[in-house]
Amino acid sequence: MGRKGREIVGPIVDDVIDGLKVSYCNELMAFHYYWYTSLYMQGMGSLTIAGKFKESAMEELKHAGIIAERLNQLDAMAPSSPSEWANVSILGDADPSKYTTLRSAVEKALEIEGKAIEHYNELIKKVKDADYATYDILQDILVEEVKEEQDLEDILAKLELVEEEGREIIEQF
Numbered sequence: 001m002g003r004k005g006r007e008i009v010g011p012i013v014d015d016v017i018d019g020l021k022v023s024y025c026n027e028l029m030a031f032h033y034y035w036y037t038s039l040y041m042q043g044m045g046s047l048t049i050a051g052k053f054k055e056s057a058m059e060e061l062k063h064a065g066i067i068a069e070r071l072n073q074l075d076a077m078a079p080s081s082p083s084e085w086a087n088v089s090i091l092g093d094a095d096p097s098k099y100t101t102l103r104s105a106v107e108k109a110l111e112i113e114g115k116a117i118e119h120y121n122e123l124i125k126k127v128k129d130a131d132y133a134t135y136d137i138l139q140d141i142l143v144e145e146v147k148e149e150q151d152l153e154d155i156l157a158k159l160e161l162v163e164e165e166g167r168e169i170i171e172q173f
Helices: 003-040 047-072 082-088 102-127 132-172
Strands: none
Touching: 003 082, 003 102, 003 132, 047 082, 047 102, 047 132, 102 132
């Protein structure tokens, strides 16, 4: 990014860069979570949901790319190593091997999306009047994250209905 671009962002440029690095790390951690889980998820309905998780993984990877481009424009580099992603990310323990049942995978994904949404919302408030380029990027990503959260909530609600119907059938015997 040229001097004028950094100058326009002003005194919060370092805070914006730090926030974008967190976003980048969150996105890569979420990508890994969705991708790994799509491969190893178990249980009834997991084949159907695995495809959804692969799509989500690619969406998270796209977000990471957009954020990395913005970091580059701000003359900053995205964190490069998986250990750094884990340290910078706010997602906490997102080890996908712990969430391979259908229910646990969806519940953990909901937790991840919730944290991402909170982070984007706070970062948007920070850049709103100072960095319109970052603001536009973050708004677009936030909209996609909110949609993803709703999709996951819908999946969880359907899963609960199926589980309830299964209990009713078993109780009949």
